[in-house]
Amino acid sequence: MTTTVEPVQHEQPIEHRARYGDREFRYHLCHVPGYQRRSIRVHVHPNGTVQVDAPEDSPLSEIKAAVQRRARWVLKHLDDIEQRHRDLLPRQWVSGESVLYLGRRYVLKTIKDTEQRKVTCKLISGQLRVIGHDLTPERIQAAVQQWYRERASDVFQRRLNLMVDALPWLKTPPEWRMVAMQTQWGSCAASGAILLNPHLVKAPTRAIDYVLLHELCHLVEHNHSPRFYNLLDRFMPDWRSVKERLDGQAEVILHKSGK
Ligand SMILES: [Zn+2]
Structure with missing residues (x-):
């Protein structure tokens, strides 16, 4: 049974x-x-x-x-x-919040210094220190945004300089400008004018290189033709996975109140 x-x-x-x-x-x-x-x-x-x-x-x-x-x-x-x-919550611009830089997370730390009139930012041992007197959230936000723009300008220029050696069609670093964009990492006009989004400096260096390479390939191939993708493949064989990871972070990197 x-x-x-x-x-x-x-x-x-x-x-x-x-x-x-x-x-x-x-x-x-x-x-x-x-x-x-x-x-x-x-x-x-x-x-x-x-x-x-x-x-x-x-x-x-x-x-x-x-x-x-x-x-x-x-x-x-x-x-x-x-x-x-947490990343998608509105920012308060206070100590303890996290900020992204080159793909790494840093803790925002505000330090009151009555001697210092101008608000300054320093990246030290895992922290982005914002130092100054009268540190209101607005002043902290403005200082961090300014710091991002300066870092972006420096990082993008250095990466572009390195690419001149790698890309045969470039003799000198191309002209470019920074423009904060809501939905794009960069663009390249038919005239060859390259625009780069300063928020991109929050992404890892590899992702920055991908965006720069993408725009630089447009100097040769103006549209997204198979020839354009062949160029990308040749100079960054793993660009698809780099792009996928970057796009996956877009919401956090381009977060409106996290500018
Ligand atoms: Zn494109």
Whole structure:
């Protein structure tokens, strides 16, 4: 005689907890009826909920072990979601907020110095220090924006100078200007005038190089023809993945209140 155990149907997913080091996260366990796979799948949804899909007959111990093996990965995703959320909040321009520069995150630190009339910015050991007297959010924002423009100007020029050596059609660094744009990293007019977005200095150097190369290729090929892409491929074979990562960060980099 055989006994069959009726699989329990859960209307609502069951909540469990997992621990990793000194951290804990909750996850919803969904027993998926007719789930043929033997594997237990762990998803982190963009809203930060963790869902675990398992076949109906998986023992809980097996599910817990599977979640444990993915715990580090889950926490990394949850941290990324939280950071992204913070990045998109309106900026207050106060100590503790984070600022991006060349793909790295720095902590904004405001330091009151009654001797100093002009507000200055300095990048030191993981911090962007804004120093001055009378540090209102408006003055801090203006100083940081000015600092970004100066850094952008310097970084873009240095990268362009390096490209003159690499690109056979360039004899001298091209003329360019900075223009803050909402939806574009750069542009190149038919006349050869290159515009670059100062916000791009928040992105990693490789991404900056990709944008510069893209615009410089337009000096030879004015549209996005196959010949244009051949040029890009030749001078930056991995440009697609660099572009994809950069575009994935666009929302944070071009964040309106994070100028
Ligand atoms: Zn283009």
